[in-house]
Amino acid sequence: MAGVGQAFRPVRKSLAKARRVAEAPAPHRAIIRTGAAYLTKTDPREAGGIQTAVPSWLVAVRAAESKKATDLKVLDLTGVTSFADFFVIATGANPKQVQAITDEIGLQLKRVGEMPNSMEGYAQAEWVLMDYGDLLVHVFSTKAREYYGLERLWRNARTVEIPSE
Numbered sequence: 001m002a003g004v005g006q007a008f009r010p011v012r013k014s015l016a017k018a019r020r021v022a023e024a025p026a027p028h029r030a031i032i033r034t035g036a037a038y039l040t041k042t043d044p045r046e047a048g049g050i051q052t053a054v055p056s057w058l059v060a061v062r063a064a065e066s067k068k069a070t071d072l073k074v075l076d077l078t079g080v081t082s083f084a085d086f087f088v089i090a091t092g093a094n095p096k097q098v099q100a101i102t103d104e105i106g107l108q109l110k111r112v113g114e115m116p117n118s119m120e121g122y123a124q125a126e127w128v129l130m131d132y133g134d135l136l137v138h139v140f141s142t143k144a145r146e147y148y149g150l151e152r153l154w155r156n157a158r159t160v161e162i163p164s165e
Contacts, residue, residue, distance in 0.1 A: 054112070055086075056086075056109060056112070056114050056132060056134075056135045057074050057086040057088050057135055057160070058162075058163070059108050059109055059112055059114075060088045060105045060108070060109060060135065060137050061074060061088060061090075061162055062108065062165070063101075063104040063105040063107070063108035063109070064088070064090040064101050064104070064105055064139070066104055067092075067097065067100045067101045067104045068097070069090035069091060069092060069097075069101045069139070070090070070091045070092075070093070071089075071090070071091045071145070072088070072089070072090050072162060073087075073088075073089045073090075073151060073159060074086060074087070074088050074089075074159070074160040074162060075087040075089070075150075075151070075154055075157040075158070075159060075160070076157055076158040076159075076160050077154065077157045080154070080156050080157050084133075084134055084135065084136045085134040085135065086134065086135050086136070086160070087135075087136050087137075087138060087150065087154065087157070088105075088135065088136070088137045088138070089138045089140070089145075089150055089151070090137075090138070090139050090140070091139075091140050091141070091142055091145050092125075092139060092140070092141060093141075093142065094141070095124075095125035095126075095141065096125075098125040098126075098128060098139050098140070098141055099122065099125050099128075101139050102119075102122060102125075102128045102130065102137075102139050105130065105137055105139070106119075106130065109132065114132050114135075115132075116130050116131055116132055117131045117132065117133060118130075118131045119131070125141065126140070126141045126143070126144045127139070127140050127141070127144045127148065128140075138150060
């Protein structure tokens with residue numbers, strides 16, 4: 001029967017830790033541990049001042065520009081389809097650049113609190129699709145971009161002008 005008590009020891013430890021977190025002062029309650037990184041939620045009252053929101057598609061565009069992506073396009077699909085509001089389409093010259101563009105977009109969107117629902121095609125680096133819900137990011141190789149022609153397929157979408165920095 002000694003084995004039964006040992007089996008519940010980790011559960012008791014985690015319950016004790018949960019109680020300590022719940023009883024901790026307010027700033028520590030919102031800390032969530034995920035692997036080696038800590039994510040915190042900011043209370044809007046603590047942020048202070050007026051915050052201007054930068055659209056997610058613009059964050060993705062700036063990240064792609066920083067990695068020298070070419071032929072950047074933003075398509076506004078509002079009213080055209082129900083599964084996404086914006087497409088960001090970018091081209092990389094080779095597989096390593098496609099992956100670098102994808103990595104930078106993921107990092108910059110994570111910094112503003114956006115996490116992808118899914119990502120496909122990263123290993124092949126011909127067409128990487130990042131799904132952020134209302135935003136879909138497509139990073140193509142030159143050949144794949146010409147072959148699939150998303151701008152042609154979604155010609156009913158409005159092209160958004162990318163503001164200069």
